[in-house]
Amino acid sequence: MLKQFFALVRGRSHEAAEAVVDRNALVILRQQIRDCAEAIAAARRAVAIAIAQNDQEVQQHKKLVDRIEDLEKRTVAALEQEQNELAREAAETIALLEAERTASEDAQKNFGTEIERLKRIVRASEMRLRDLQRGQRIAAAADKTQRLRETAPGSTLSALQDAEETLSRLRARQKQIDAAAAAMAEMEQTGDPAAMSEKLAAAGCGAPLRNSADAVLERLAKRVSRPA
Structure with a gap:
């Protein structure tokens, strides 16, 4: 008997909660749409930051390439002058810069792939948000007409008839x-x-x-x- 009582309480609570949700469905939907809009705006900002970071990586890569080219020319000059120790030291620096250049190229490739993926997600989310907003406007209009039809329809029709007779x-x-x-x-x-x-x-x-x-x-x- 006690288990049945608890089941009854839980059932009543669930039904009451569903009734509250149903009565306030439009309010809940509007808030959910606002939450979605804020999340999409945050995603757009994240994509913009990723693009800016990728641009910085591109500029850094360009500087590395220019530095490597300069060092290679100077190393060749050192070899021509038979300054082998200095040339070896420069070659080691070039090797480090080339490793950094390779890492930068890999980062750019990953950035580019991720940015395109994020852009597709944002675009798809924006389209779904616009569909939700249109649906919300239609649902709000339907709700108003349903309330007019369901809330004391006899008195509404009576008021219309009274107004027509007065006219x-x-x-x-x-x-x-x-x-x-x-x-x-x-x-x-x-x-x-x-x-x-x-x-x-x-x-x-x-x-x-x-x-x-x-x-x-x-x-x-x-x-x-x-x-x-």
Whole structure:
């Protein structure tokens, strides 16, 4: 019985932990992506340092080659002058430098191979990171829509319907106000004798109440044509 109790406790703890992880999956994913981005940035810095070190090794190798060439010329001159002891001492130095040159060449080769390998790893990691970031954005959008659908869907639909009804009532009220204003204007014009006179004059019934531009031009033209 005691073993079963402990198994139950462990099972409940495991399920509770999984439920917490599920509820906070997006938060966990964002943090994991940030951790990946930091790791990739650190890897890029490491590659840059390796490239710089390889460049230093190349420069050191060039100096060794130049030094060996100089010593060889001087050793030949010593042999020509029959300074054999000095020539032997120089030859020993050349042998040491040649060993160092060989070690430098091996180091450059290893550096080059390792740098290319690290570059491939960084490039592949960057592509995977971009895929993760795109997936995270899609997952975040899906999570929001799912929450809208799952969190009290009845109340959400009810709120949408209420808003639509409010808009319909507002539009109907605005139409009523516009119709009432038009009716009032029509009644005011109907009961106003001056308005009726203007309406009849505009229809060509009787003399116009206001001079038109044509009438003014006609009157002024008569003045011009009248003899002084």
